[in-house]
Amino acid sequence: MDRRTFLQLGAAGLSLPAFGPSLYAAASDKPPRVALIGCGWYGKADLLRLIQVAPVEVVGLCDVDSTMLAEAAALVKERQRSDKAPPTFRDYRDLLKQTQPEIILIATPDHWHALNAIAAIEAGADLYLQKPISVDVVEGEAILAAARKHGRVVQVGTQRRSTPHLIEARDQILKEGKLGKIGVVEIYCYYHMRARGNPPDIAPPENLDYELWTGPAPMRPYNELVHPRRWRAYMEYGNGIVGDMCIHMLDMVRWMMDLGWPSTVSSSGGILVDKESRSNISDTQTATFDFGGLPVIWQHRTYGHPADPKYPWGATFYGDKGTLKCSVMGYDFTPFGKGEAVHRDVVYELEQYPEDQTEKDLEKHVAPAIRGHMLDFLKARESRGRPVADIEQGHISTASCILANMAMELGRTLAWDPATGRIRNDDEANRRLQRPYREPWTHPVPAKNA
CATH class of the missing domain: 3.30.360.10 (Dihydrodipicolinate Reductase; domain 2)
Structure with missing residues (x-):
């Protein structure tokens, strides 16, 4: 069952929840603008879980591999509520300049995390940053200092903190x-x-x-x-x-x-x-x-x-x-x-989120934890407080x-x-x-x- 069929069944009055059991209730009616840097395995897993739990608008995707980038763009077009294919970028600096996202997910290889994260923070975005945050200690100190200086919310992808059991x-x-x-x-x-x-x-x-x-x-x-x-x-x-x-x-x-x-x-x-x-x-x-x-x-x-x-x-x-x-x-x-x-x-949560059953390479047992982690991140954005994996x-x-x-x-x-x-x-x-x-x-x- 694809996302559109799922929505149509929900709209027809069946017992299926349209976007799962824990839809994020935003304080604003305007969907937050979201971008993904790093469109490989876990970048797609993270972004698609966010789409499941919150009304977001994906405004940009970035990857240095054009094949990965095209695959991610097709998936997002199929799954996001607007049915739009987001713009794609090879260089993260171009994405930041042209799309001005409010939320950025970073899932590049580790050696890129620090430069990606600090640039995104300085551009005014809150981050969902995959672990480990850095390859050396000073990089991590620099990301932390930038987040605090600019008042940004940064959730790290250590989603064991949001695993229900x-x-x-x-x-x-x-x-x-x-x-x-x-x-x-x-x-x-x-x-x-x-x-x-x-x-x-x-x-x-x-x-x-x-x-x-x-x-x-x-x-x-x-x-x-x-x-x-x-x-x-x-x-x-x-x-x-x-x-x-x-x-x-x-x-x-x-x-x-x-x-x-x-x-x-x-x-x-x-x-x-x-x-x-x-x-x-x-x-x-x-x-x-x-x-x-x-x-x-x-x-x-x-x-x-x-x-x-x-x-x-x-x-x-x-x-x-x-x-x-x-x-x-x-x-x-x-x-x-x-x-x-x-x-x-x-x-x-395969009944609540049936697309999990067929999504390529998804760790199905981890998907609920990612959704919980995303919800915690979104709530921290509303309160401007610290998320569970700050x-x-x-x-x-x-x-x-x-x-x-x-x-x-x-x-x-x-x-x-x-x-x-x-x-x-x-x-x-x-x-x-x-x-x-x-x-x-x-x-x-x-x-x-x-």
């Missing part, structure tokens, strides 16, 4: 003290997700502006691991599996337990098994984030079996009264002694993961000082807080230091 686990298990004293939290990912193989260097495809795609990152020879979707194979564009998967679980634990910055971060690992692949990210890594005596311990392996097949990616909270396991697919609480175990599965929280979780990779590279524990935004007594580590940019791009600095 995880909200229940936080409120009904953790907050009610059913775990007792929590001594340690383990977070982990055992997906075999690291790119493998040795594809040859080739000319970039004609549909891709590879110079602009590379932007401020080092220029590497093009091969099929770079684009689309497998660019995380290289540290030049992101922070590996820690920056991709650990950030979700670390941020979830911080939110559920109301934690701030870790006091110290240590890490070890590397490429220990798959030494033949061209990928330069770790296939094995352990990191410990110490929150004042509470260790949160991360592990990933891109080979072998998960410790618990039901929880290949998740978090386990160990308390003296019970254990709580959480993932995107559900949660399990197991008490010690008397008490009832609790199991919950993720709730899908940019400051995104910066803390992102920077903590960056520090883990730095600790592994340097072979020592890093002690973070949130007051100064520096690593204590470690000049070499502090020099790594800001990576070099490829000319002619200029690395942003926090507005207070500009």
